[in-house]
Amino acid sequence: MMNQKSKLAGRKQVSLSRKVSRMVLLGTLVLGLILMAVVLCLYAVAVANQYIAASFSLVRGASGVLSEMEDAEPLSLEVMGRYRSMTAEERAEVNTKAYAERFTDLTERDDYRSIRTILGYFLESSDVYGLYLAMYDRDTEALIYIADPDERDAVLPGYWERVGATEAGKFLSWNGEGMLYDIGRMEKYGWICTSGMPLKNSAGETFGFVLADTTLSGLVPRLTGFSLQYIIIMAVLILLFGWFMMRRTGSMLVRPINAIAKAARTYVKGKEENGRTDGSFSSLNITTGDEIENLAASMMTMEKDITLYEDRLARVSAEKERIGTELNLARRIQADMLPSIFPAFPDRQEIDIFATMKPAREVGGDFYDFFFVDQDRLALVIADVSGKGIPAAMFMMMAKNMIQTQAASGKPPHEVLEKVNRLICRNNQETMFVTVWFAVLDLKTGILTASSAGHEYPVLKRPDGCFEVIRDRHGFVIGGFPDVKFSEYEIRMEVGSKLFVYTDGVPEATSADHAFFGLERTVEALNSAKDGSPQEILRTVNGAVEHFAGDAEQFDDLTMMCIEYRGIGKNHQGTHPRNG
16 A cells, blocks of 8 residues: 555656646647548539539530531541551651651641631630640540640640540540549649540541640649638637636536545545544535546445445454354364373383374364273274364264263274264264274284274284285264164284374375375375384374375365384284174
């Protein structure tokens, strides 16, 4: 929070009002330029249409007069006949004296002089650049002059110049609708608009065109003057529009946002100083009728919701703290119920035992126990209750007490499990169950008599050997059915033998990629410390499990117990099943 404030303080701040002003001015300027471009285009088109209309009207009038004359068609046919009779090499000499001599005699004809006189009259009475009679030749894509009245730069009959196929086709295929014209650029004259009107004979065949050239150079000065006037008008309009928009955005945007920001600062300050807000947002009076008003209303609702949430959070936190305290107390009570002082029997040299229980939650459902039934017989218990948490812990305490009570009577292991199973099944409405491995070790003979109620296989190490899994006969779990019978078996422990028992939290420990630790890795970990004490062996297995799991969350309770038999004398090894 402080780092964020320091960053904002160190950064140059620009007011929202100034940003809005800049945006409005920039927007109106861009809009004005766009409008200017559009208007100039429209104006240019309108002026050009004026030029085109004037020149087209001129050629239409001149063509009307020439079409009444009988001299125009013979002259045109004569010029085109001589042009088409020449070879391409001869036409290429258009600017030479030899080429001109082929048509010079035509200038002495009366029809040529009459046509020039008529065209000259129309030319003098107009503003067009040039007015002449000519004909397009589609095959050679050329415009051939027939009569030109311009005294300043007259073009003799037969003179031709290259035109595009588009222009020639446009004039030769005109259907009489609209105005006939073409706009192009010439190096000598710049942009030129050529308007035309065909001359047709009685058969409807075109034998010539009256053409007028209009230069568009006068368009630029007119556009320049128009642009200057437009810029002045637009500048005034932009300033007025910008001033209006700044006033409007100030009242509809800037001031409401500043009011919300001020309320937010007051809210934060009240929280930091005394934890109270005093209605920072509820005092806002924003009526813009848009998203800003919705924002202000949302902030008011948020302020009320946060207050309610904080009240609920305070109650929940207090309740959570109380539950946490009770869970810690339950964890300590559960830990106190399990043997936790080692060495467990310092005055008995025949046995060394060590056990640990690491719950997945505050309290667990696993338990272990060891106690003397009489002077020479040691009872060993390890169990795993279904489920986790408080219910499993309560069930565990009940099962542990029952097993200890029944074992104290001196019954064999299978009878102890059968009696405990019947007692639990009498009132097990929650249908919970527990797996149990229960054994009694005779410290004089080294014979261990055990019975399993669905529990994990024990792992045995003989003297000078390795740990190996004892795949005993499993009975059903305790708490399932009241009339279940359990079997038992014997293991003859030699001096130096070690027995490892555990719950499923060891082989089913899970890594980050959801792989199981497994029984094989458990045996490998045991054999890596097979010559160590029971405490060292459990420390090694626990370390292997933690290394395998890594950052994965512990899913199940982790309970282990290891017994080393140190009795006097040499015993024969063997496992002897015995049914209960």
